[in-house]
Amino acid sequence: MAVDSILSSSSPLGPPVHEKDAKALQFIEEMTRNADAVQERVLAEILSRNAETEYLQRFKLDGATDRDTFKSRIPIVTYEDLQPEIQRIANGDRSPILSAHPVSDSGTSAGERKLMPTIHEELDRRQQLYSLLMPVMNLYVPDLDKGKGLYFLFVKAESKTPGGLLARPVLTSYYKSEHFKTRPYDAFNVYTSPNEAILCADSFQSMYTQMLCGLIMREEVQRVGAVFASGLLRAIRFLQLNWKNLANDISTGILNPKVTDPSVRECATKILTPNPELAEFITKECSEENWEGIITRIWPNTKYLDVIVTGAMAQYIPTLDYYSRGLPMACTMYASSECYFGLNLRPMCKPSEVSYTIMPNMAYFEFMPHDPTAPPLSRDSPPRLVDLADVELGREYELVITTYAGLCRYRVGDILLVTGFHNSAPQFSFVRRKNVLLSIDSDKTDEAELQKGVDNASVLLKEFNTSVIEYTSYADTATIPGHYVIFWELLVKDPSNSPTDEVLNRCCLAMEESMNSVYRQGRVADNSIGPLEIRVVRNGTFEELMDYAISRGASINQYKAPRCVSFSPILELLDARVVSKHLSPAAPHWTPERRR
Numbered sequence: 001m002a003v004d005s006i007l008s009s010s011s012p013l014g015p016p017v018h019e020k021d022a023k024a025l026q027f028i029e030e031m032t033r034n035a036d037a038v039q040e041r042v043l044a045e046i047l048s049r050n051a052e053t054e055y056l057q058r059f060k061l062d063g064a065t066d067r068d069t070f071k072s073r074i075p076i077v078t079y080e081d082l083q084p085e086i087q088r089i090a091n092g093d094r095s096p097i098l099s100a101h102p103v104s105d106s107g108t109s110a111g112e113r114k115l116m117p118t119i120h121e122e123l124d125r126r127q128q129l130y131s132l133l134m135p136v137m138n139l140y141v142p143d144l145d146k147g148k149g150l151y152f153l154f155v156k157a158e159s160k161t162p163g164g165l166l167a168r169p170v171l172t173s174y175y176k177s178e179h180f181k182t183r184p185y186d187a188f189n190v191y192t193s194p195n196e197a198i199l200c201a202d203s204f205q206s207m208y209t210q211m212l213c214g215l216i217m218r219e220e221v222q223r224v225g226a227v228f229a230s231g232l233l234r235a236i237r238f239l240q241l242n243w244k245n246l247a248n249d250i251s252t253g254i255l256n257p258k259v260t261d262p263s264v265r266e267c268a269t270k271i272l273t274p275n276p277e278l279a280e281f282i283t284k285e286c287s288e289e290n291w292e293g294i295i296t297r298i299w300p301n302t303k304y305l306d307v308i309v310t311g312a313m314a315q316y317i318p319t320l321d322y323y324s325r326g327l328p329m330a331c332t333m334y335a336s337s338e339c340y341f342g343l344n345l346r347p348m349c350k351p352s353e354v355s356y357t358i359m360p361n362m363a364y365f366e367f368m369p370h371d372p373t374a375p376p377l378s379r380d381s382p383p384r385l386v387d388l389a390d391v392e393l394g395r396e397y398e399l400v401i402t403t404y405a406g407l408c409r410y411r412v413g414d415i416l417l418v419t420g421f422h423n424s425a426p427q428f429s430f431v432r433r434k435n436v437l438l439s440i441d442s443d444k445t446d447e448a449e450l451q452k453g454v455d456n457a458s459v460l461l462k463e464f465n466t467s468v469i470e471y472t473s474y475a476d477t478a479t480i481p482g483h484y485v486i487f488w489e490l491l492v493k494d495p496s497n498s499p500t501d502e503v504l505n506r507c508c509l510a511m512e513e514s515m516n517s518v519y520r521q522g523r524v525a526d527n528s529i530g531p532l533e534i535r536v537v538r539n540g541t542f543e544e545l546m547d548y549a550i551s552r553g554a555s556i557n558q559y560k561a562p563r564c565v566s567f568s569p570i571l572e573l574l575d576a577r578v579v580s581k582h583l584s585p586a587a588p589h590w591t592p593e594r595r596r
């Protein structure tokens with residue numbers, strides 16, 4: 001029986017008891033047993049329906065749908081290569097440019113918010129991947145239909161492209177879709193958060209109501225989650241700041257007037273009845289200085305945390321461990337704005353052992369062997385890409401996708417390591433995203449952006465005859481929300497006129513103003529990133545850093561100051577040399593509208 005193969009290796013429970021689960025597991029088995037054939041079919045399907053698109057015609061595919069012709073004619077591209085086409089779609093050109101299907105709205109991805117064309121049917125594919133998650137989880141955790149999930153889920157601001165298409169993050173379009181809003185009742189997917197609270201665009205009112213409902217239903221809660229670990233920590237921080245008001249509402253049965261959205265008020269009011277005993281309990285737990293284990297103290301029946309802690313989110317594991325007294329953290333899926341990729345078939349494994357199985361029906365996947373020492377790619381020597389079923393165990397690859405929405409041989413930027421196979425489908429651990437230096441939430445800041453920030457801030461130092469001679473950075477996640485720390489070594493040419501504290505504070509803000517919109521949105525609208533900090537280190541610090549690196553085997557000739565550090569001895573060295581610390585005095589500018 002096909003389903004046995006998911007069950008046999010490590011599931012502690014018996015075979016699935018629910019027919020729906022058995023069907024979902026059967027589907028996973030079918031897809032993974034026939035990974036190569038499914039991939040061949042997916043590519044043929046994408047190419048035949050998009051045969052008339054301007055893009056495929058440009059490369060003279062002439063209706064071919066086979067892998068060899070596709071690979072020999074279609075170039076491997078990045079977002080920047082597709083920018084002209086994407087801009088035309090955004091500007092309102094409705095001809096079939098990338099996809100034969102009308103582009104419905106566009107997901108946005110991080111960096112300087114990228115626009116990703118998407119088509120309506122992608123929602124079905126995403127929904128299908130979501131529908132596989134609980135059947136897998138049910139193999140490992142019993143009785144999840146006997147309680148509720150406290151999930152902190154949010155929509156973000158959306159805008160219109162010049163041509164009138166909606167531009168919004170992929171999860172926002174999913175939560176706003178009928179797929180989510182009118183989902184049929186499923187005992188395994190009952191949330192404490194009402195749809196109205198999830199769909200409320202004001203992040204304070206949304207979080208307040210979701211937390212309030214989670215507190216009221218505390219004994220029913222079996223799992224606590226958010227999409228990413230950073231989101232869950234933000235919720236804990238919110239509780240730290242707002243528990244008095246929340247307890248007051250619960251005690252009196254009267255909702256805080258700060259929740260003004262009529263539909264949110266209406267549904268929260270229905271749930272809220274005076275419960276002084278619960279209010280007293282919350283007050284007792286939250287007023288304690290020590291918040292260790294707060295998640296398990298408030299929600300004692302929590303079996304696991306449902307949050308992604310792989311990739312950039314791994315930095316939050318120790319803090320989550322602290323707040324949950326080591327509850328398991330389940331990383332269930334791997335996805336992006338461009339395409340949803342796959343799921344973790346052993347969701348209760350340790351974060352360090354998480355592997356994702358790419359579902360071969362989601363898109364056509366290719367893998368570029370990743371060799372950091374190889375020369376850069378050129379059109380004359382295109383790299384050989386490997387198919388999903390042909391990747392080798394133990395090797396690293398960069399993910400390249402061809403999607404139903406019209407991306408062809410598109411480099412996602414993720415580096416994955418093959419850790420094993422489920423049937424003939426490979427499983428991957430997420431190694432890292434290319435070119436990302438700093439990340440707190442969904443922000444992804446690269447070296448060039450950091451450099452631009454330092455350059456812009458340095459302008460303020462000119463009148464003091466001062467310059468930044470070296471810098472490095474660090475994502476400080478010990479604070480909640482986390483924040484960027486930039487270590488600066490300054491050359492002050494006239495010590496009698498050195499930059500004042502006030503000027504250095506403004507340098508922090510100048511850096512923030514030049515960061516990408518995802519960063520600024522995190523600072524302004526979502527409160528998921530704290531004020532940027534500059535720590536000035538004494539002169540000679542970066543030379544000491546170099547000495548340290550050389551003592552550990554770095555080459556003097558090739559040494560470059562690292563633009564980001566995370567290794568504790570180096571952080572300790574830097575911190576021990578700090579002469580002054582400065583924080584951004586205000587939030588940078590941000591609006592939902594895109595910069596033109």
Ligand code: AMP
Pocket residue numbers: 108109110170308309310311312331333334335336337338412414430432433442
């Ligand atoms: P975005 O396009 O902004 O939604 O971001 C998608 C990116 O987030 C992916 O390409 C990955 O770099 C990262 N990501 C998504 N899911 C995971 C995961 N489960 N583990 C690690 N990184 C992830």
